[in-house]
Amino acid sequence: MNRLEGKVALITGGSRGIGAAVAFRLAEEGADTVLTYENSAERANEVAERIKASGRRALAVRADSADPEALTAAVDEAAATFGRLDILVNNAGVFHVGPLDDMEPAEIDRTLAVNVRAPFTASKAAVRHMDRGGGRIISIGSNVAERAVFPGLALYSMSKTALVGMTKGLARELGPRGVTVNLVHPGPTDTDANPADGPNAETIAGFTAVGRYAEAAEIAATVAHLAGPDGAYITGASIHVDGGFTA
Template sequence: MNRLEGNVALITGGSRGIGAATALRLAAEGADIVVTYENSSERAAEVVEQVKARGRRGLAIQADSAVPQALIAGVDEAAATFGRLDILVNNAGVFLVGSLDDLGPAEIDRTLAVNVRAPFVASQAAVRHMGNGGRIISIGSNVAERAPFPGLALYSMSKTALVGMAKGLARELGPRGITVNVVHPGPTDTDTNPADGPNAETIAGFTAVGRYAEAAEIAATVAHLASADGRYITGASIHVDGGFTA
């Protein structure tokens, strides 16, 4: 299918994991792709090459999501390079865990800067380039609704904030034909949370299906929301978690 033919999508943190899988799925659906990265320049370049192999244009931009000016510049560069911006996927995130006593101001500030402020700032910048049919999709987390272990309070709080942002922006941007949603992945097989990791069996056991997701399975839902098929979905939080929150 080419549901996204003619669209330009920007995926923050798109050099690996769910971000990379999303970039490749949207490219396969017909979109030109821009990915941002903080440090993984080689992996970002690999994603761009795979995008081009699918017959689409691709671009990698170095931008630390914790730095608002860098993020805004990246959004503007994406729109200027390809002449438009239709889809923003707020994927970049940090996963810092620890007890209430162990998390200091530095950890709190970093988490909120990347997981909360960055999606808001990127959305602000992106809507300046979007017309009717624009899409903003943020990648949340299954622990926004269910925190099965101690030490998740900071991370859970940051991902829950995306729900409020989506609801508020859905109301604000709906009259402009722009939808805003959150996708909450469950445990997903990535470099930072491998399906064969030391706690993977226990974590997989919290799901109804008894396994980790593949990153491509999360990307499939993002692609649906990004396409015209998802035009009547906004302000929603969609759990792609194998029944983790059932």
């Protein structure tokens, strides 16, 4: 399980949920790990300390993904602290839902800033440090990019669908530089923000083919595959890890 030995990974929004699961899995496979957080300093440091206890280096950096300068500085700090940057996981996101008529400009702006601009900004900053070849950029999308089963998802669905175009465009641009770019679309996943025992969980799980929520570790496993040597020939892809939600 040392396929990522010697690699350095940065996960945005890595203090909980899928982001934390990705951080743990990449560290388990040998990577030193940097994670960003906005407000959850205690939880982010707990993740970092758990990774350190496993024998890997880890760092938690505060950065609001809506702030391009702060995000770029976090990427540069990761590379400067550990001497390189090989893997970027664009995980941080916000989830604003509601009727079109009620959506405020501030909600629209923040959703697009965090869910669309931030992955592009972080990718731009990260690729400067991926000069050895073999770099990996992996973004976390959503099953609702293709199937919005409830009203009120238009803004969020739009923001995640934008990542498809970004992934394809960057894959074509960065392929000659030895960097792959991929997108993982999780289905309903058991996290604090969307618990498998929540009020609408039974209905949501019923939209999948397997009839259940994913564990965050199941999403992280696909990210780890794309980040490792076995994922070297995969780029420009949108991979659904959604239990058949979009089947």
